Amino acid sequence: INSKAEWQLVTQYDGWPNGLKIHRDGRIFIADYRRGLMILDPGTGKVEPLLETAFSEGFKGLNDLHFADNGDLYFTDQGQSGIADPSGRVWRLRAGGELQRLVHNAPSPNGVTLNSKNSQVFVAMTRSQQIWRLPLMEGGTPSKTGVAIQLSGGHAGPDGIEMDEADGLLVCHLGVGIWRFDANCLPTHLAHAGSEHRLMTNIAFKEKTLYITDSLNGEILTADMPVAGKRMFSHL
Structure with a gap:
């Protein structure tokens, strides 16, 4: 989609794609609910599987990355995890290819991001209305995982999340809007687009402009934020 709202179809394949992120080499990695981790070549439109199972077992249903x-x-x-079935998982695929399970008891893990120093992982837990924080020790092992933010209200809990360059956390809160929390996890801003835009589900920055997907209406919205988004791996 360009600045004139003109769009083109890059690919269509047999799968249930959820989140995507762009690698530094230009490949697009896709979290596919049905098929696992997939890779899209944006030049050819070809989609191929990268990781379809974890230790000989299928995934529950991938969401974001x-x-x-x-x-x-x-x-x-x-997958279908929630408060009554806290069996969702958070994984890490090392750049060298090693797969590691970081969390196994998550109530509906959804959006995921890291702080600017890559020392903390933040995960949105949709059904428990929480943002979990996983501090990483030297070597990458999580330690003393806890709740960073407790939400309430709306139609459900948090969906997509992202960091800005001041370590502010942007949170898509279904039925509410887009929250910004500062580095101490205190709310500073709320982007709200009225009752007709109840399901703002995912976000991406371009400098201080926040692009927002409205999954209910099939629209892309924008909001001006006080701080630019953090630099992504695709731009390092």
């Missing part, structure tokens, strides 16, 4: 600065890929495995 995020690259660390070193090329490690963090992704959420949501």
Whole structure:
């Protein structure tokens, strides 16, 4: 989609794509609910599987993903998990190919991102209305995972999340809008587009402009934010 709102279809394939992120080499990595991790070549439109199983077992249903600065890929495995079935998982695929499970008891893990120092992983837990924080020790092992933000209200909980360059966390809160929390996880801003835009589900920055997907109406909205988005792996 260009600045004139003109768009073209890059690919259409047999799958259920959810989140995507762009690698530094230009490849597009897709979290596919049905097929696992997929890779799209934007030049040819060809989509190929990267990781369809974890340790000989199928995924529950992938949702979102995020690259660390070193090329490690963090992704959420949501499936039908929730408060009554807290069996969602958070995975890390090391740049060298090693798959590691970081969380196994998550109530509906959804959006995922890292702070600017790559020392903390943030994960949106949709059905428990929470943002979890996973501090990473040297070597990458999570330690003392806890709740960074507790939400309430809306139609559900948090969906897509992203960081800005001041370590502010932007949160898509279904039925409410887009929250911005500062580095201390205190709310500073709320982008709200009225009752006709209830399901703003995912976000991406271009400098201080926040692009927002409205999955209910099939629209892309924008909001001017006080801080630019953090630099992504695709731009390092």
